[in-house]
Amino acid sequence: MSGEVEAEPSGGAPPPGPEPAAPGGLKELIAPVKSSLVLAAVLAAVGAIASLAPFVAIYELALELLSPDPDEGRVWTVVAIAVLGLVLRFLCEGTAFAVSHRADNRLQAHLRRRVVAHLGRLPLGWFTEKNAGTVKTAVQDDVLAMHHLVGHSVVEFVSSATAPVAALLYLLFVDWRLMLVTIVTLPIYAAFYVIATRKSGENVAQYGAALGRINAAVIEFVQGIAVVKAFGQTRRAHERFTTASDDYVAFMEKWISPVLKPQSVTSACVSPPVILLAVLTGGAIFVGQGWVRAVDLLPFALLGVGLTAPLVALGYTGNDIRSAGAAAARIGVLLATPTMTDPAEPRVPAGNLVEFDHVDFGYGPEKQVLHDVSAVLRPGTVTALVGPSGAGKSTLASLLPRFFDVDRGSIRIGGVDLRDVATAELYRHVGFVFQDVRLLRMSVRDNIRLARPDADDAAVESAARSAQVHDVVQALPRGYDSVVGEDAKFSGGEAQRVSIARALLADTPVLVLDEATAFADAQSEAAIQDALSELAAGRTLLVIAHRLHTVADADQILVLDEGRVVERGRHADLLRANGLYARLWAAGEHDVVEVGA
Numbered sequence: 001m002s003g004e005v006e007a008e009p010s011g012g013a014p015p016p017g018p019e020p021a022a023p024g025g026l027k028e029l030i031a032p033v034k035s036s037l038v039l040a041a042v043l044a045a046v047g048a049i050a051s052l053a054p055f056v057a058i059y060e061l062a063l064e065l066l067s068p069d070p071d072e073g074r075v076w077t078v079v080a081i082a083v084l085g086l087v088l089r090f091l092c093e094g095t096a097f098a099v100s101h102r103a104d105n106r107l108q109a110h111l112r113r114r115v116v117a118h119l120g121r122l123p124l125g126w127f128t129e130k131n132a133g134t135v136k137t138a139v140q141d142d143v144l145a146m147h148h149l150v151g152h153s154v155v156e157f158v159s160s161a162t163a164p165v166a167a168l169l170y171l172l173f174v175d176w177r178l179m180l181v182t183i184v185t186l187p188i189y190a191a192f193y194v195i196a197t198r199k200s201g202e203n204v205a206q207y208g209a210a211l212g213r214i215n216a217a218v219i220e221f222v223q224g225i226a227v228v229k230a231f232g233q234t235r236r237a238h239e240r241f242t243t244a245s246d247d248y249v250a251f252m253e254k255w256i257s258p259v260l261k262p263q264s265v266t267s268a269c270v271s272p273p274v275i276l277l278a279v280l281t282g283g284a285i286f287v288g289q290g291w292v293r294a295v296d297l298l299p300f301a302l303l304g305v306g307l308t309a310p311l312v313a314l315g316y317t318g319n320d321i322r323s324a325g326a327a328a329a330r331i332g333v334l335l336a337t338p339t340m341t342d343p344a345e346p347r348v349p350a351g352n353l354v355e356f357d358h359v360d361f362g363y364g365p366e367k368q369v370l371h372d373v374s375a376v377l378r379p380g381t382v383t384a385l386v387g388p389s390g391a392g393k394s395t396l397a398s399l400l401p402r403f404f405d406v407d408r409g410s411i412r413i414g415g416v417d418l419r420d421v422a423t424a425e426l427y428r429h430v431g432f433v434f435q436d437v438r439l440l441r442m443s444v445r446d447n448i449r450l451a452r453p454d455a456d457d458a459a460v461e462s463a464a465r466s467a468q469v470h471d472v473v474q475a476l477p478r479g480y481d482s483v484v485g486e487d488a489k490f491s492g493g494e495a496q497r498v499s500i501a502r503a504l505l506a507d508t509p510v511l512v513l514d515e516a517t518a519f520a521d522a523q524s525e526a527a528i529q530d531a532l533s534e535l536a537a538g539r540t541l542l543v544i545a546h547r548l549h550t551v552a553d554a555d556q557i558l559v560l561d562e563g564r565v566v567e568r569g570r571h572a573d574l575l576r577a578n579g580l581y582a583r584l585w586a587a588g589e590h591d592v593v594e595v596g597a
């Protein structure tokens, strides 16, 4: 495992102030650009109506030119109206898209700012790998889905809906009977569409599930490839993927093939040639009966064939609107995630005494982890957390740098509840080095002096020396100026030592430490242990202990089991007590204290 690289933070705390009201889906999210969208929609509607002008003009021209005494002046007026209509159409359409795209730009910036501001207020502990996916989806994919909606779909939807309605109204005005003939095949299409959409509702869920199975099989295959190969399970893993893929194909066949035939028949019903056939056949009968003149068939032939395209477009934009709705819901969930509050009137801790006072904590109501934990960490002492895997050691340790807030009880530093200490002030007192090392995409120097940007080069180097990483950095192409993730690539152990250098330079009096060195080789491990000893000197330490000597020398050991402190004391006392600690000790063969449950 190597230290993960993240983009450089944009800097600056999120703007203070109350969180906007709880998000209410798509409507609430697009509220800031509502007036622009209404304007774009009106323009699109006017454009769609204006697009009929040339067709109407052709009919009017034909009427005029076929009359026994054509009026030249009127002919030119009609031509002028047609041209004006065309110009108006393009003007309106162009302006509508310009307005919608500007609104889209504003909305995207607004949404991203809102999401990022919210992220800035979320508890540190929220930022897990799973949630990183959520953020990526929200900031990138979901905001993009909103782009389709705001930038394109609204204008396209209004235009596609207005054009056929306006055309039908006009045809109704010319001759209602012929209008009915023109749309005689439409109900067949509409009925099919309704049935197909209703059925697809059930199938879409199945489709999602089938796709999910394929994705899971691919992810399992890719992520587990090493294990899969090592244990000779390549064929089985392959089989799982092939089965998921076959299931998917079978499902699609089952879903699509019964629909395909009726779909092509019904699509044919509203295709331009069929509509034209209906208009001309019906029209011929009407003309034969003397109900209309031959010239009156013209607008029906011209506008009838144009009815289908907008209907199909409506289907597509409908899909866009549904996806934007789903995206808005996901963004809404993210924005509704409870945030941490910074105190209105922050207090400054008096000293560095840490007190856990009857602390309860859970990851949600169903996942209670810590129960009634109390402990005092005196300045300059080492407190070791031990216990079986899953006992809550990491959870307890993460509460001190306020990755989460306690549910009940309190944690105090220098007599002040953590929730009453301003974030920046808290991190001047409490530092942490966890296994999950995060290095940012900036120079090694800036990574080390993250907490103290004003630290000079000598201080940075001295911290790196103490953390046993100076030689590694020196060997990089540009030394301390090498950029992490570009010309500075670190192994897991090296990344951890860079983070130790960072903690050394930050020089916080209280330090939370996860001592695990599972990924490090023997040489790197020894270097890390040396670096940690350097870091621990003279500080108040809360350490998730995995190694014998840390525990043996600790001023106090808290033995956790199922979220409760079941034993506490010094190593020798606890061994004498012959309880869980003694059992862990024995099971660990005097080497590793932590034991898998």
Ligand SMILES: Nc1ncnc2c1ncn2[C@@H]1O[C@H](COP(=O)(O)OP(=O)(O)OP(=O)(O)O)[C@@H](O)[C@H]1O
Residues within 6 Å of the ligand: 128, 363, 367, 369, 387, 388, 389, 390, 391, 392, 393, 394, 395, 396, 594
């Ligand atoms: N982010 C999280 N969301 C939900 N549950 C969590 C989260 N982190 C830990 N847990 C759960 O909380 C319980 C305690 O986990 P924790 O990691 O604190 O134990 P631990 O003693 O540090 O274990 P280990 O030594 O194996 O790391 C476990 O049941 C774990 O599944």
